[in-house]
Amino acid sequence: MADPTSDSTAMAIDEATRRRVIAAVAQAMFDHVEELTALDQAIGDGDHGLNMKRGFEAVMADIDTHAAKPLPEALSGIGMALVMKVGGASGPLYGTLLMTLGKQLPAEPTRAELVSAFGAAIEAVKARGKSDFGQKTMLDVLGPVHAALRDGGDLDTTADKAADATVPLKAIRGRASFLGDRSIGHMDPGARSSALMIHAITNVLETPA
Amino acid sequence: MADPTSDSTAMAIDEATRRRVIAAVAQAMFDHVEELTALDQAIGDGDHGLNMKRGFEAVMADIDTHAAKPLPEALSGIGMALVMKVGGASGPLYGTLLMTLGKQLPAEPTRAELVSAFGAAIEAVKARGKSDFGQKTMLDVLGPVHAALRDGGDLDTTADKAADATVPLKAIRGRASFLGDRSIGHMDPGARSSALMIHAITNVLETPA
Amino acid sequence: MKKFMNGPDTILAESLDGFVAAHDDIVAMGEDRKFVRRATLSPGKVALISGGGSGHEPLHAGFVGHGMLDAACPGQVFTSPTPDQMIAAADAVDGGAGVLFIVKNYEGDVMNFEMAAEMADREILTVIIDDDVAVETSTFSTGRRGVAGTMVVEKIVGAAAEEGRGLADLKALGDKVNAATRSMGVALSSCIVPAAGTPTFTLDDDEMEMGVGIHGEPGRRRVKLEPADAIAEEIVTAIAAEMGASGDALLLVNGFGGTPLMELYLMYHAARARLESRGFRVTRSLVGNFVTSLEMAGCSITVTGLDAETTALWDAPVQSAAFRQGM
Amino acid sequence: MKKFMNGPDTILAESLDGFVAAHDDIVAMGEDRKFVRRATLSPGKVALISGGGSGHEPLHAGFVGHGMLDAACPGQVFTSPTPDQMIAAADAVDGGAGVLFIVKNYEGDVMNFEMAAEMADREILTVIIDDDVAVETSTFSTGRRGVAGTMVVEKIVGAAAEEGRGLADLKALGDKVNAATRSMGVALSSCIVPAAGTPTFTLDDDEMEMGVGIHGEPGRRRVKLEPADAIAEEIVTAIAAEMGASGDALLLVNGFGGTPLMELYLMYHAARARLESRGFRVTRSLVGNFVTSLEMAGCSITVTGLDAETTALWDAPVQSAAFRQGM
């Protein structure tokens, strides 16, 4: 998710950068535990912040191992760690996202390969969640970010706008769907955590070490 | 507990008066349910007002029967009704008080007989409660009222003062005793209900029908 | 006050009717709802009758059944039942071998059962339960309160009654188990007596009532909430100080009604470690809401010293609404 | 937040340790506390594994034992367990006849169990429980939630597994019982997730949440508190509307953790009368705290239509920590 100059230039993300990305994403989750939990209390069961924290604590415990691996294996390993530690809905979904990315990506992907792998990962999330765009979930951030990546849009503003855009939606998937119309007017917690991850990743990749 | 002119004049308490006394005592309990309950919440289990209300509702349901009987039988009958309806500590104690009075009194007692029967009833309460004066219970009103009756003192002010005097006592009997020093500073609920009954009785006996 | 009820005057009757209907294979209602008795009586055995104020459910009616009580007399909420109830219960379940009353040590209960025993025309003995070490007997002439240890006595004596033992024997056994039993409780919130409508006491958000009774009576002292380990330490220390020698023990962690099982098992974990470090061997265990105080949050810890006799009786089959094993 | 705990991070582990220690005649702890399993396995029978977020105790670990589950996987509070837990549990208890997962219909649970089934190298079928009529399926594509009916399925399918029935047969039975089961709940107060520390929702002193879920998820609507009869009427009406023909039924009144038994039996009384007036015959009953939401005050009503087969299976012996009969 860097900003490669052309579709066909392969990106090399070295071990130090991999480590910084992992740490930045984890830190973003740790810094927003309360916010995510509050969002989930409003329309879910109030654990999303804690779930993400628990998952990324496990990831951080093994950061050396993860960062040392080539990009695909690193992504798969982190995805598997999330699956095995988060629980809830977000664990299998983020885990599936990352594991699919890991399966689809070469070690040094081109931008086109990244776009395609990200698209496949989103499809895998949909399949796992029996869900689709517009249902007030993390997909409503992942989808627009995927489009922005493909079309060269700004990932950060896209992610924020997309998270904000979940507010007026009525939830069709996730615990919030039990609320029906009462889910309207609240941001989806998974959309927010997705946006936070995007910020953390772009921030590292755009900042020199 | 009227104000007979001499120790040896027999008092006739007719059916109408008996009815008025019963109704007045019951009404006093009904009017002070919340106060008695609040006192019992402070140092007991919060049911004294309700217990007395339940007992006197049962008495009132049979007021015709009770009032029609001669004084001793009326007292015994009311005592038995309280025993069978109040439960808790106050039921057996007030029941024992009245049943003993009923057993000891002739139909038209002299003042001396009244004093003596009341003394015996207080002893019966002590035996039933394994209790004595100065332990922050109803006995601390009944005792002083008995003395005032014997010595010609004013029953109402004696009862009120005696109830007030339970405030600084440390409870040695009753649920309040579980509080130890924390029972100090509160009026004993049973002392208050005793004082209320005394007021109701004197009020009827001093007021012409 | 938020309760599932139609009104404070009918809550008890409607609840009892529900209880008997839900468990009609085990219990039957006595006349005028004065008592709940076993659906099927065993003639010839000593009849065990207990009772007390309502609001401690499943105590006592939940323990009526084979291997425990023959009848239970429910009083109004937190108010002892009246003698007519015990007399009617004894009339219904005495199979000719006499009646044992099991009574928690509150003056109201003691006096009402005492009057019943005097007024009933039959052979009755009474075991008084006073297991609550929160009440320091040196200072309180009323003596200790009877709390969760009551169900331990009901279980063990109930099993012995099933074996056909005699009245005096059962009374002695009850006294023995009571003497081997110590409890103490702590509350995190108050309860609300339905007819009163307001909390019996109030605790700040960071306070607990240490040594609370099962009617929301204030306890030893009101202190700041502490970690579970510190609470268990204080309670186990108080209990162990009042037990004779350490040895085999039953550990009962009893919820007061408003505390989830997750926390009760955590307290069990904390209490057990502390008992074992004092030389007790926890050979029997029970965790749950058995002797409650309406919706009060909190729990009590009960330890009963066991010997071979009482262990075997604890293990004997029982089939009541709230406690069932072996049948 | 007032809870018996030493800290939100250890509450689950300490509670599980206490649970297993208290019931070591019935259960044993799996490696790394990933699951709780029967102390003694029966080789050759289909293994029943359930699990879900913690905070619903005694569900699920309290139902591990002869006649019900073989293992239960406890997640964090209100968070589905992770696939490694289910895989480890299956490895431990699969006796060669295959594994049946019993899963409440929450996306988290469904997805985690699904991933476990994909990753585990063995024969696994899954029954999804979705008994909560508070969720109107016409509007919610996620479908109904699984609530207290889960324990009914666990009991009935557990008894059938004990008889030696095959995996496909048990899956069909589970689906049948689920299809015959309907529930709805109401909350009078919120619960507090230990790690969150604040109530999941707040109700005014005169409000209740009708149709609440077992994680404190808001329900159908927030309304003024009503008398028990009116509450029972609304719930029974909602349930009956979604049942097929009336007939023999199991009535389960389940407390959410903070409501005393007295009120649960009163609700049972109110619900039973309303079911019977609609032609149901309440032939089996259960009242208590079985599928809870931490300390939430409230209850749910569950009705399962019974036939001769499911009635007999309901009556079969069971010996778990939280549900015991006939052994």
Ligand SMILES: Nc1ncnc2c1ncn2[C@@H]1O[C@H](COP(=O)(O)OP(=O)(O)O)[C@@H](O)[C@H]1O
């Ligand atoms: N079926 C689904 N498809 C996509 N995303 C989902 C789905 N279900 C839930 N989510 C996402 O997961 C988030 C909730 O995660 P979390 O609170 O950790 O899990 P749980 O809901 O099990 O408690 C929601 O905010 C939503 O973004």
Ligand SMILES: Nc1ncnc2c1ncn2[C@@H]1O[C@H](COP(=O)(O)OP(=O)(O)O)[C@@H](O)[C@H]1O
């Ligand atoms: N042993 C006793 N002797 C004399 N009076 C007592 C004794 N125990 C309790 N009382 C009286 O009874 C009152 C409490 O009555 P009540 O609240 O109705 O019963 P309970 O304490 O069983 O709830 C006390 O305030 C006290 O006056």
Ligand SMILES: [Mg+2]
């Ligand atoms: Mg959540």
Ligand SMILES: [Mg+2]
């Ligand atoms: Mg009282």
Ligand SMILES: [Mg+2]
């Ligand atoms: Mg009382």
Ligand SMILES: [Mg+2]
């Ligand atoms: Mg969750």
